[in-house]
Amino acid sequence: MTANNETNADTKIIRIRIKRQDTPDSQSYHQDFELDYKPNLNVISCLQAIAARPVTVENEDVTPVVWDCNCLEEVCGACTVVINGRVRQSCSTLVDALIAEGTGTASEPILIEPMTKFPVVRDLFVDRTRMFENLKKISGWVPVDGSHDLGPGPVESPESQEERYNLSRCMTCGCCLEACPQFQFDGDFVGAQTIGQTLYFNEHKTGAVLKNERLEVMEQVGGVSDCGNSQNCVKVCPKEIPLSEAIAKIGRQVTVHTVKQFFTGKS
Amino acid sequence: MSQTHPRVIVVGGGLAGLAATFKIAEAGVPVDLFSMVPVKRSHSVCAQGGINACNKVARQQGYSEWLHMDETLYGGDFLQHQPPVYEMTHWAPRIIDLMDRIGVPFNRTAEGERDLRLFGGSLFKRTHFAGASTGQQLLYGLDEQVRRYEAQDKVNKFEFWEFLWPILDDEGHCKGIVAQDMRTMEIKPFLADAVVMATGGNGMVFGKSTMSVICTGSAATRCYQAGAWMGNPEFMQVHPTAIPGEDKCRLMSESARGEGGRVWVPGMKDSDGKWQPHPNSGRHPLEFPDSERYYFLEETYPAYGNLVPRDIATREIFWKCQEGFGVGGGRMVYLDVSHLPQATKDKLKAILEIYEKFTGEDPTEVPMKIFPAIHYSMGGLYTVYSEEEREPVPGDGEKAIGMIPGDPSNMMTNVPGLYAFGEVNYQYHGGTRLGANALLNCIFDGLFCASSVVNHAQANATATDLDPALVERVVQQEKDKVQKLMDSKGTVNPYDLHRRLGEEMTDACTVIRTEERMIQALEAVKSMQTEYENVCLSDTGMWTNQNLSFTRALGDMLIYAEAILIAAIARKESRGSHYRPDYPDRIDDPFQKTSLMKFVDGKQVLEYEDVPTPMVPPRARTYGKT
Numbered sequence: 001m002t003a004n005n006e007t008n009a010d011t012k013i014i015r016i017r018i019k020r021q022d023t024p025d026s027q028s029y030h031q032d033f034e035l036d037y038k039p040n041l042n043v044i045s046c047l048q049a050i051a052a053r054p055v056t057v058e059n060e061d062v063t064p065v066v067w068d069c070n071c072l073e074e075v076c077g078a079c080t081v082v083i084n085g086r087v088r089q090s091c092s093t094l095v096d097a098l099i100a101e102g103t104g105t106a107s108e109p110i111l112i113e114p115m116t117k118f119p120v121v122r123d124l125f126v127d128r129t130r131m132f133e134n135l136k137k138i139s140g141w142v143p144v145d146g147s148h149d150l151g152p153g154p155v156e157s158p159e160s161q162e163e164r165y166n167l168s169r170c171m172t173c174g175c176c177l178e179a180c181p182q183f184q185f186d187g188d189f190v191g192a193q194t195i196g197q198t199l200y201f202n203e204h205k206t207g208a209v210l211k212n213e214r215l216e217v218m219e220q221v222g223g224v225s226d227c228g229n230s231q232n233c234v235k236v237c238p239k240e241i242p243l244s245e246a247i248a249k250i251g252r253q254v255t256v257h258t259v260k261q262f263f264t265g266k267s
Numbered sequence: 268m269s270q271t272h273p274r275v276i277v278v279g280g281g282l283a284g285l286a287a288t289f290k291i292a293e294a295g296v297p298v299d300l301f302s303m304v305p306v307k308r309s310h311s312v313c314a315q316g317g318i319n320a321c322n323k324v325a326r327q328q329g330y331s332e333w334l335h336m337d338e339t340l341y342g343g344d345f346l347q348h349q350p351p352v353y354e355m356t357h358w359a360p361r362i363i364d365l366m367d368r369i370g371v372p373f374n375r376t377a378e379g380e381r382d383l384r385l386f387g388g389s390l391f392k393r394t395h396f397a398g399a400s401t402g403q404q405l406l407y408g409l410d411e412q413v414r415r416y417e418a419q420d421k422v423n424k425f426e427f428w429e430f431l432w433p434i435l436d437d438e439g440h441c442k443g444i445v446a447q448d449m450r451t452m453e454i455k456p457f458l459a460d461a462v463v464m465a466t467g468g469n470g471m472v473f474g475k476s477t478m479s480v481i482c483t484g485s486a487a488t489r490c491y492q493a494g495a496w497m498g499n500p501e502f503m504q505v506h507p508t509a510i511p512g513e514d515k516c517r518l519m520s521e522s523a524r525g526e527g528g529r530v531w532v533p534g535m536k537d538s539d540g541k542w543q544p545h546p547n548s549g550r551h552p553l554e555f556p557d558s559e560r561y562y563f564l565e566e567t568y569p570a571y572g573n574l575v576p577r578d579i580a581t582r583e584i585f586w587k588c589q590e591g592f593g594v595g596g597g598r599m600v601y602l603d604v605s606h607l608p609q610a611t612k613d614k615l616k617a618i619l620e621i622y623e624k625f626t627g628e629d630p631t632e633v634p635m636k637i638f639p640a641i642h643y644s645m646g647g648l649y650t651v652y653s654e655e656e657r658e659p660v661p662g663d664g665e666k667a668i669g670m671i672p673g674d675p676s677n678m679m680t681n682v683p684g685l686y687a688f689g690e691v692n693y694q695y696h697g698g699t700r701l702g703a704n705a706l707l708n709c710i711f712d713g714l715f716c717a718s719s720v721v722n723h724a725q726a727n728a729t730a731t732d733l734d735p736a737l738v739e740r741v742v743q744q745e746k747d748k749v750q751k752l753m754d755s756k757g758t759v760n761p762y763d764l765h766r767r768l769g770e771e772m773t774d775a776c777t778v779i780r781t782e783e784r785m786i787q788a789l790e791a792v793k794s795m796q797t798e799y800e801n802v803c804l805s806d807t808g809m810w811t812n813q814n815l816s817f818t819r820a821l822g823d824m825l826i827y828a829e830a831i832l833i834a835a836i837a838r839k840e841s842r843g844s845h846y847r848p849d850y851p852d853r854i855d856d857p858f859q860k861t862s863l864m865k866f867v868d869g870k871q872v873l874e875y876e877d878v879p880t881p882m883v884p885p886r887a888r889t890y891g892k893t
Binding site: 022023038040041042044045048051052053054061063064066069070071072073074075076077078091092094096121122125128132135136139140141142143144146147149150151152153155156157158160161164165168169171172201204206207 | 293309361363378379381408415417450480514763814
């Protein structure tokens, strides 16, 4: 901690501005913190250092910043925040890269904010229950008969496995929803995460048993037709999940389903 | 609160907790599932390489469930009880089938069969995998099945709730838990007829490890302080290949070596043909010709090569760095996958991406720099099991002993009604764990022992009769603890204290453990326990107070650290991950025993319990060293 305000990489001080909020209903505010620069820092290390010494640049003792994290290796999805205006994981965001973008100085601090599409619990910690609830809505599971020994699952081609594996890497982080112009704080649209998972389960031989139920959810208000095709989701997905492709595929499945319903009168 | 039907609490939503929940809910018993994180974010997601099981191909090459058991026991230096390992390895193929049926995207061969990779401690391909994020994929599969029961109201999830203490009745039977909502900070009792602890490992005791931040071991330590025993706490696995970082050490999976990755250091051969440290070892790795790359694992262990068990690879790497072979003279060696074909690199995509994201270097072009880090707790809560003789199946030895399915004692702690599943359970791995046996152990505990939990709960459905005053006492005890921390006017910063604890434990009690250094560390830990009395919270509010939760867990970590050190000092031998230069050999008499730690009147007491070897007699663990 230092009072030196000339903050850039050369003077070995970095400045971080955090958007804080004490409770779900209170007003948000910003606080600035300064840290000693070290090579290869990630944003989590900065948050840890601030938690250990929660003193602002005005030398005021404050409560430690609250944030959500667990694995720190970009596979659990917990630590998603908005850094310098872009949604991403705080574990895999390297400070050197942010400095290279020209931030981290007193005039241009690294800005860390909570995601805006989910209710804030406190500071950077948001409530993403909605994402998990949506997985219930689409019957996000393979409806096996039970856990008894019934032999192996269906034989699958390597191509099909690869397609499903790519979809299955979704860690429910929320980046795609934060970046989506159609997904709203209190709207109906389920967003790319749920649509990608719908395809994931529909593509499995046993999972497809519930395909019609899933497509009926996708047919409704908030379903796949609410997508505005901005393709922001696929740009921010940290796991490079082919989300726009998934949305297109589910769109086609819904069309076929609707046509079938029209002609047969049943789903 | 009125209960006419049995009810079960599961604490922890990783693989073991979810497998147990899936199976208990399927049996028609409602489950309250507690987790500090949404269960889909549990630490199991970090497991990368795969899950072991005998399979059709390996079987035709002479492999069997029995050999899988034998490898596990040999790998673990014969410190584990054998019947649970027999049962686990014999269930393994059926576990893979079930995971396959629930949709886990296992990699496939051209014919559509499940693909296999080679892993440490085996000469057979018997590791099933889903890319390089097998743990994540298995966890998601079970998470989905649990969500299905949740949608039917058979599972009630309490996510962002922290386990604080078990509720024991007057006879010492576990009848529920006290937990705290990590957002509202409400502290509440929950009653049940059986409680399953599936709370994982304790890497945070060592500061930086490959574990997630919630892996403090505090839940296990709380059960320990409440009367549950601990088994073999001194056995901590150090993974040979991790990426050192400021906030944690990130795992670089054994699958990198299983798929052909090679470990080397820069070196030059002297006139006697002996390797010497390279005079210019800090230059760019691609500038070393093959003749200046010392593949020390392959030279020392011709049969297993880079795939010797983890403790052996760890020590070899550690020693090579001590001898001055490290990259640039430092504590780092190369793990090289740059020579592998593109298709193989694709299979490792998930982990190679992690390396690139966190270091900025592309491992498909440039060798990775790695060093060992604390990775897994073999020890944990002490449990028992039931055993029965089995008719040997093809491949088995003469005498086969497994566990009795559904017997209520399976993986129960010494506290009736309190179970321990998964990494927090001390069973299965003994002195060290083979790669890709952890995912198996976690799912096996959950699936196989769930019927034991159900049977115990059904025979003891008396949680409703619990004296409310008794429950209130436990709740009050936890509220008092919080108040004490809130009121503390001390000056000790909990994060600083934790950093010092981690540094002390890592220095004294990881790869190389000397008596002198560990005694020093024990004294240091005891003095840190005194300092902890003066710990100061920087947040005393009652809304989503992470400062409180961390500081409370730190108190438990200090107790766990002491248990580790006491048992490690007393074990005057080397076995598996526990390496003592002052006692470099395994000494079966008197150490073919479990270290049993008991917390009695605030004191930690070490006892020993014999580990019989009814199926596979102990043999020297050499892995064909030349």
